[in-house]
Amino acid sequence: MGAVFPDNRLPAHGADADTVLARMGELRADDRDWKGGRVFSLVYSAGDAVHDILQRASNLYSAENALNTMVFPSLGWMQHDIVTITAGLLGADQVAADGTGDVGGYLTSGGTESLLQATKTARDWGRASDRPIERPNMVLATSGHAAFEKAAHYFDVESRRVPVGLDFRADLDAMANAIDDNTVLVVGSAPSYPHGVIDPIPELAALASERGILCHVDACMGGFILPFLGQLGHVTKRWDLSVPGVTSISADLHKYGYGSKGVSVVLYRTRELARLQPFITNNWLGGLYGSPSMAGTRPAGPIAAGWAVLHYLGNDGYLRLAEDAWGAAATIRGSIERAPGLAVRGDPDATVFAFGGEPVQAGSPVGGIDTFALGDHLADRGGWYFDRQSPPDSLHATVHAGHAAVAADLAADITAVAAELAASGATAANRDTTYGTE
Numbered sequence: 001m002g003a004v005f006p007d008n009r010l011p012a013h014g015a016d017a018d019t020v021l022a023r024m025g026e027l028r029a030d031d032r033d034w035k036g037g038r039v040f041s042l043v044y045s046a047g048d049a050v051h052d053i054l055q056r057a058s059n060l061y062s063a064e065n066a067l068n069t070m071v072f073p074s075l076g077w078m079q080h081d082i083v084t085i086t087a088g089l090l091g092a093d094q095v096a097a098d099g100t101g102d103v104g105g106y107l108t109s110g111g112t113e114s115l116l117q118a119t120k121t122a123r124d125w126g127r128a129s130d131r132p133i134e135r136p137n138m139v140l141a142t143s144g145h146a147a148f149e150k151a152a153h154y155f156d157v158e159s160r161r162v163p164v165g166l167d168f169r170a171d172l173d174a175m176a177n178a179i180d181d182n183t184v185l186v187v188g189s190a191p192s193y194p195h196g197v198i199d200p201i202p203e204l205a206a207l208a209s210e211r212g213i214l215c216h217v218d219a220c221m222g223g224f225i226l227p228f229l230g231q232l233g234h235v236t237k238r239w240d241l242s243v244p245g246v247t248s249i250s251a252d253l254h255k256y257g258y259g260s261k262g263v264s265v266v267l268y269r270t271r272e273l274a275r276l277q278p279f280i281t282n283n284w285l286g287g288l289y290g291s292p293s294m295a296g297t298r299p300a301g302p303i304a305a306g307w308a309v310l311h312y313l314g315n316d317g318y319l320r321l322a323e324d325a326w327g328a329a330a331t332i333r334g335s336i337e338r339a340p341g342l343a344v345r346g347d348p349d350a351t352v353f354a355f356g357g358e359p360v361q362a363g364s365p366v367g368g369i370d371t372f373a374l375g376d377h378l379a380d381r382g383g384w385y386f387d388r389q390s391p392p393d394s395l396h397a398t399v400h401a402g403h404a405a406v407a408a409d410l411a412a413d414i415t416a417v418a419a420e421l422a423a424s425g426a427t428a429a430n431r432d433t434t435y436g437t438e
């Protein structure tokens with residue numbers, strides 16, 4: 001193999017396809033077993049049949065470029081269809097019925113880019129307002145996604161982080177106090193990544209609209225599961241564009257939409273606001289360059305796969321997957337809540353949650369369980385992988401439909417490992433947290 005695949009150097013002679021693919025199979029040996037339901041972040045799985053259609057749709061569009069939909073009108077159509085379907089799931093009909101807008105939006109490459117775009121749009125809206133805001137800030141809870149920091153950094157918008165309440169939700173009074181004349185955007189999450197709780201969106205949106213500023217709901221995580229958990233009666237909170245004062249929202253098709261990686265949707269209550277997002281120039285020698293998002297050339301595969309999975313699953317398919325994820329999350333949460341010394345952090349609203357050792361109570365018969373030791377022991381025992389978060393120390397669980405088949409096994413391992421650690425008091429030497437890598 002060494003001769004055929006020299007490290008970090010283009011081989012002098014190409015290898016045949018089977019040899020290349022076999023080598024990739026070897027390289028994957030140390031990757032985590034997400035297909036077996038062992039990974040609780042990063043990947044979403046709705047089963048082999050869904051993976052199959054994603055692959056077939058991506059293959060069909062592996063070479064096309066969504067930069068110019070006059071050359072590939074099918075990509076223009078699919079993007080429009082995905083945006084319209086998503087708008088329908090996220091309250092656009094109510095907006096039309098209320099006469100408070102005409103929802104429009106765009107596809108982006110993922111949650112991060114949707115948040116970048118929403119922030120840039122808010123900045124540009126502030127600049128263009130009657131009293132131009134030159135040093136804009138956005139107000140968000142400490143639970144808001146890290147991508148908002150990236151947006152703040154890229155677009156020179158101050159990020160005003162406000163500590164969450166004891167329930168890990170945005171603290172309304174503290175958020176209100178952080179808003180000033182330079183605030184362009186108030187942010188809420190539905191749900192938040194770290195603890196899976198839905199912020200009080202109607203109240204946050206009211207805060208924003210009373211001051212005449214924008215409110216973005218980060219439903220990157222919830223956008224393709226909360227509507228179905230709502231239909232099933234599991235979630236009754238209001239969090240989407242149907243809430244007055246919500247001016248934009250993001251939802252990731254590549255998370256609970258079960259699409260391939262590289263596709264998210266950002267929607268605006270009005271077309272006027274949406275029009276601030278695209279970039280257009282002819283200030284060069286190559287002709288008109290119009291682009292709705294960060295990239296120029298855009299891969300068509302994720303768009304095709306995203307369109308395919310929406311139509312393959314339909315409403316009833318998503319309802320089934322939402323129920324599977326809900327059931328799996330309940331099984332796993334139950335084992336944590338029953339294990340002496342362990343706790344779920346806060347009261348998560350959907351299928352994302354964080355858990356770990358409970359603070360030791362005076363006189364408790366159970367020793368304190370070290371959260372990161374729990375993660376290490378679960379990895380050793382069953383190959384279970386949870387991101388480590390802090391503060392407070394916790395293990396992150398994004399539970400999806402693919403976990404339904406393994407939830408009972410994990411619950412049994414949690415029970416066993418918790419008992420072991422309560423007895424041994426073992427602690428993890430490595431205290432590093434993980435989410436993304438450089």
Ligand SMILES: Cc1ncc(COP(=O)(O)O)c(C=O)c1O
Binds near residue numbers: 110115189193218219
């Ligand atoms: C609430 C929330 N917002 C934004 C993101 C960022 O999404 P992406 O990783 O697709 O960029 C995530 C990712 O998990 C998320 O949970």
